Amino acid sequence: MKIILADSAGFCFGVKRATNxxxxxxxxxxxxxxLGPIIHSPQVVKKLEEKGVKVIHKVQDIEEGAVIIRSHGITAAELEEIHNRQLSIIDATCPFVKKAQDYATMLCNEGYSVVLVGEKDHPEVQGIISYTRGGEVFVVADSREAQRLPRKAKVGVVAQTTQSFQNLCQVAAVCLEKSKEVRVFNTICDATSVRQDEARKIALEADLMLVVGGFNSAxxxxxxxxxxxxxxxxxxxETAEQIRDEWFEGVETVGITAGASTPRWIIDQVVERVSAIRK
Structure with a gap:
């Protein structure tokens, strides 16, 4: 079988920086x-645990030492509590996430109602909301949810960094119908857009697609x-062990891509596993 591996598969800049x-x-x-898993890769988290990095989910449970802030960022209240406890901080927040936090803060300070395109329960989204310091924020997953938004005089739109550009544009278009003034900041990570574009291209060429990465990775x-x-x-x-030979019956071309939190060694194992399949 022919294997097409996406050029951008694997760690993005922010994840590579965080893991390093x-x-x-x-x-x-x-x-x-x-504080929370450093990235959404159970395999990487396990390797860090073997080196002594425990995953703690509440600041109150950290008694001493150093705390790593995950790539998705944390809430403003959590950061304040870490400072209050005088813990050492290793800030691994992705710079793109920080930019989204800063834009949301600025928009609220300037009197805009913020529309945040993303998954409301995702830690990155919860972090962005917190930096508006009680400002008016609406989280919508897509344009359908945006249709239910109330009309506002001034609306500012930002996005979870892993959203698709198309989804951001569709939500922004709905906001334009509901407000006289709309400001839109494209806070989607460049690496996300590149991966999505490559995935579309390969999916059109392949008879079967494998997408490799944590099931908890947005x-x-x-x-x-x-x-x-x-x-x-x-x-x-998530891993090569989950691949089944019967999936490949009649398949001539296999496309493989991977999320931004997927380490290279897992991708290599998947490629090796597929290469070994004999139809």
């Missing part, structure tokens, strides 16, 4: 944890959704 900071810090601090799940819309034989897997 975490592994470096693991060797410097005798007592260290991350950007990987979105890649799988994009591929499935174009190629029904799309499978989202």
């Amino acid at each position: 900071l975490a592994f470096e810090a693991a060797g410097e601090y005798p007592c260290i944890c991350s 950007n990987t799940t979105r890649l799988a959704q994009i591929c499935e819309a174009l190629q029904s034989r799309t499978y989202h897997v």
Whole structure:
């Protein structure tokens, strides 16, 4: 079988930076944890745990030492509590996430109602909301939800960094129908757009698509959704062990892509596993 591997598959800049900071810090601090998983890759989180980096979900449970702020960022209240406890901070927040936080803060300060395009329960989205310091924020997943928004005089639109550009544009278009003044900031990470564009192209060429990455990864799940819309034989897997030979019956070309939180060694194992399949 022919295998087409996406050029951009695997770690983006923000994730690579976060994991490098975490592994470096693991060797410097005798007592260290991350507030939530550093990235949405259970395999990477496990490797960090083996080096002594515990995952803690509440600041109140951190008694001493150093804390790594995950790539998705944390809430303003959590950051304040970390400072109050005088803990050492390794800030691994993705710069693109910080930019989204800053735009949301600015819009609220200037009197805009903020429309945040994203998944309301995702930690990145919860973090962005918190930096508006009680400002008016509406979280919508898509244009259908945006249709239910109330009319506002001034609306500012930002997006979770892993959203699709198309979804952002569709929500912004609805906001233009509901408000006299709309400001839109494209806070989608460039790496996300590149991965999604590559995934679409490969899905059109392949007889089967494999999307590799954590099941808890928003950007990987979105890649799988994009591929499935174009190629029904799309499978989202975390590891090579989850691949089944029977999936490949009659398949001549296999496309493989991976989320921004997927380490290269897992991608290599998937490619090796597919290469070994004999139809």
